[in-house]
Amino acid sequence: MPDGLEEMEGRPLTAISVTGLHKSYGGLEVLRGVNLKVRRGEFYALMGQNGSGKTTLISILTCNSRPTAGTASVQGHDAVNESYEVKRRIGYVPQENFSCSALTGRENLIFFARLAGYPRDEAEALASELSEQMELQDYSGRRVSEYSGGMRKRLEVATALLPGADVLFLDEPTTGLDPSARKDFLRMLKEVNSNGVTVFMVTHIGEDAEAASRVGFMDEGRIMLEGDPEELKDGSxxxxxxxxxxxxxxxxxxxxxxxxxxxxxxxxxxxxxxxxxxxxxxxxxxxxxxxxxxxxxxxxxxxxxxxxxxxxxxxxxxxxxxxxx
Structure with missing residues (x-):
């Protein structure tokens, strides 16, 4: 059976599989033979300096960029040749805010649900459900321009979790958040993960990576070391x-x-x-x-x-x- 495609209950056991991945921009090699496996239901944090290749890797896994060489699959589907199937199964929260500040939180959720093809009544029901899941129900009628940074980031995670998202990708999600908002946001991510969603987060903040079940260190386009947080610290x-x-x-x-x-x-x-x-x-x-x-x-x-x-x-x-x- 092909690597990464072993299944249980009709779903792949390996959520993310990367083999020999390279990416170059002109003469600059950004990824240099990345190998990675993330199990279904895992919370994986990829740590590295800015410029280490983390965002390039996540852009390939979310089908926003193509590798120069190597393979990458998500939920058993190739990120290049089966990008439609991958996109159906993932949620993606980029570093930059994408919610509309002129709309309310609820209007944003309804808009993105409608964009995903849900009828109006289903989109409204989903908006209510996701607002409650992200603890935003008391603020869903407010314009996003009135939200704190942490509230806005939770709203965007809710948008990414529209039904069908088996894997949630996040690029530096706590940038700009104060320590209290970061703590609340990471607690919420762990709750999302406990509900069966695989979480893949890239960060340059070690305290954020502590929330993950497994951590990888990326440097100069390679993953140097992996392990659970306590294993990494004890073995250092x-x-x-x-x-x-x-x-x-x-x-x-x-x-x-x-x-x-x-x-x-x-x-x-x-x-x-x-x-x-x-x-x-x-x-x-x-x-x-x-x-x-x-x-x-x-x-x-x-x-x-x-x-x-x-x-x-x-x-x-x-x-x-x-x-x-």
Whole structure:
């Protein structure tokens, strides 16, 4: 039986299958032999820097772009030769908002349902059902221009979940959302996934990927490592991370902190740096004294367990978010 087409109850066990996928734009190779399998009902998060190839991959899987070489299938249908069948079975939420801000939430849902071919009465029933599922029923009569960023993103997920969507694709869905809205949105995604929808999300935010059941790291057009979040962290060899808040950044500050890093690398943050230490409790007083010695008084220092962003940094030697100077 062809790879990715094994079935149970008439539906493929493999929701997404990618083999040897390449994509080039002119002389620039963006995807370099990607291999990927996502099981039916899985919540898969693909992490990577901007420009790593994540959006190019999702554009091929949603039939918006063609690969240069290799194959990609969704729900057992080829993304190039059976694009109509693929599109019937997926929902897609791009990074940019697509709902109409001049219409109400309910009017948007009815419009997209009608566009998908549903009669008026069925479209109205679907709008009510999806509004309730996305916890928007109390706001469905308001114009989308009055929605918060999180509410608008939930509305667009509802649009993508019109009946028949077995796989939901999302491209950087939490960009621009505040921490509270991100948390609510990810909780909602997990609920969608628990109802049997396969979720495939690309992100450059490690905290978002923590919500997934399996995570892949993409760098320079290749998937470097995969696993469930806890497996990736436990297998990384990282034990402790020290968050150091500094009033400034510079080569002298980095030189001081590098001396305490077991990985001989630093990761930038908005407030300062992350230092990977074997014995952080013992290192903290020395870090403070060393920074004082160059006239840089440390602010908050915090010891915490490694995150997916830390593991990504160790694997690729690149920060997900470029914050160093």
């Amino acid at each position: 060899g990282l034990r402790n991370v020290v968050e150091v808040e500094t009033p400034r950044k510079g080569e002298d500050v980095e030189g001081v902190l590098m001396a305490f890093s077991s990985e001989r690398e630093l990761q930038g943050t908005d407030e300062g740096y992350r230092v990977f230490c074997e014995e952080p409790e013992e290192a903290l007083p020395s870090i403070v004294r060393a920074l004082d010695g160059i006239g840089c008084q440390a602010g908050r220092l915090e010891i915490r367990a490694p995150s997916l962003e830390d593991v990504f940094f160790k694997v690729t030697r690149k920060p997900l978010r470029s914050l160093l100077r």
